[in-house]
């Protein structure tokens with residue numbers, strides 16, 4: 001099959017193919033459903049892709065790539081953008097030389113996320129242009145368009161997708177690859193050093209770019225009208241367009257692909273051309289609010305449809321003003337820890353000892369479910385250590401001494417190290433106990449490598465963070481590696497000792513994830529580093 | 539009519555629901571049809587409910603099978619039949635797990651492909667295209683076992699019909 005043939009691709013794979021054909025020099029990111037497969041597929045088809053320890057670092061590497069005149073792709077799930085928000089807002093001000101495309105993969109319905117935030121708001125807040133594809137073909141096309149927009153206005157572009165775009169396979173016909181320029185460096189001290197004297201004009205330049213893009217938005221074919229009946233007009237974007245086309249094929253459509261800055265003149269003209277105009281969008285009323293703020297009269301969906309994904313039934317109901325309770329489906333079976341998963345023994349011990357568990361995000365968050373019910377909170381990645389410390393600072397001594405923080409290895413590298421710094425710097429009177437669940441992989445999102453595994457995205461050997469050395473270097477009083485077996489007694493007795501000691505203790509509970517263990521052994525054979533399995537034999 | 543065929547495949551994590559839907563969508567794709575395949579996945583852990591929607595025909599818009607409009611519901615786990623039954627349209631066809639005895643397959647893990655074999659007897663897609671898709675979606679060492687499973691599923695469904 002030649003590369004220009006029709007291919008069946010998920011939205012994620014289509015974005016990766018677009019990046020490859022768009023001449024992206026480097027893709028960076030941190031795993032997170034539903035964005036993870038973009039970088040994995042980019043590496044598979046011959047692009048250069050790497051996992052960063054977290055999203056902020058991934059974006060900052062991408063900024064460097066784009067300052068060097070090359071094209072960069074940065075991928076993350078919606079909450080990852082919160083982590084990367086600091087550099088994001090500032091790079092909007094500095095602008096870029098090459099291209100910088102940030103993919104935010106949102107998860108309406110929260111199939112595998114901790115919240116339902118709508119990252120279209122980030123385009124407004126950070127003042128970035130935004131594209132929203134409606135299927136795999138557009139995911140591919142818009143990736144290429146994002147590169148062109150980024151280079152034309154020297155600005156980062158937000159490519160905002162959702163779970164249904166990322167994880168739907170549909171045909172894609174690729175286009176001709178974009179010509180690539182050689183990377184180069186040019187000093188621009190004023191442009192890229194955001195001291196206040198430089199940042200003030202930078203903000204004005206940014207607003208000027210947005211004003212130009214707002215004009216361009218009026219004429220770009222990324223925003224188009226599908227003429228139909230004058231009785232009903234629908235303004236829509238993303239996958240909602242597909243649902244709406246299916247149930248109201250007779251309607252007129254204004255399909256928006258470039259959704260920030262919005263083409264308000266085109267929208268006004270469309271609103272005036274129809275008798276009834278309805279905005280069909282998933283999540284927050286981003287379009288509806290902006291259109292109404294411009295003084296136009298459009299119908300917004302009733303509040304009940306803000307929650308969860310849309311589908312054809314829900315769009316029918318919106319069009320029919322139906323706010324009666326929706327039929328519910330019988331609940332499916334929730335996921336549970338795999339048989340033989342190393343997390344079992346740790347949570348059994350927490351349960352046996354009636355610990356107060358400040359938890360974190362990963363497969364082990366399932367420790368909150370029966371039979372363990374042994375996780376008291378789980379807020380965002382990396383929060384386990386600081387929240388545990390906060391609890392220790394205020395609880396009465398007897399309770400404070402039952403508090404443990406538990407964090408996965410990938411999560412620890414992502415955002416756990418600053419928590420350890422806090423622990424050493426502001427130790428609670430009763431000390432504290434942190435457990436790193438070192439299963440040698442980012443299991444939750446499909447077994448990606450990270451800086452603690454000593455292997456790169458494509459599983460070849462590289463430098464490795466060793467938690468026990470790190471803990472010692474940071475000044476923790478007691479650092480222990482505990483190879484986990486099937487029985488929880490050994491781990492439990494060490495935990496009892498640690499809790500009683502009133503010291504700052506780091507326990508590294510080590511055993512590879514059972515689903516990944518076989519692969520890890522194979523990678524180690526091909527690329528011998530420090531074997532993750534060395535201390536895990538029972 | 540431009541209406542697509544709607545298939546929902548359901549089961550538990552680790553049973554091969556996604557692989558089965560990959561093969562079905564690949565078969566439709568290779569037959570020159572418009573196709574969309576959509577599922578919610580992302581958790582690595584085994585055991586939870588998984589469903590995948592496949593739609594194909596002259597034109598496909600929404601990637602999700604509209605609730606209650608599945609023409610076919612293929613279920614790999616006995617305890618997932620009732621949970622998903624409401625997906626079927628009135629008169630839709632249920633391909634239930636008791637149709638094929640997994641013990642009789644060359645490889646029990648090919649149970650998902652056996653149920654695809656059963657589904658194939660209801661669809662206007664050629665056996666050649668199915669075979670191509672099985673080859674494209676699975677490693678070579680699994681081809682023989684899965685072709686056997688596919689044939690076993692076809693036979694089971696045909697013997698029910700006659």
Ligand SMILES: Cc1ncc(C[n+]2csc(CCOP(=O)(O)OP(=O)(O)O)c2C)c(N)n1
Nearest residue numbers: 032080361362363408409410411442443444
């Ligand atoms: C900011 C942010 N980025 C990414 C994710 C997605 N995510 C959730 S947990 C996790 C890592 C899990 O790995 P680890 O901590 O090693 O635990 P395991 O699943 O292996 O038990 C990831 C990537 C997220 N929830 N938030």
Ligand code: SF4
Nearest residue numbers: 338341363443513514
């Ligand atoms: S995928 Fe690995 S870490 Fe996750 S539950 Fe299964 S064995 Fe445990």
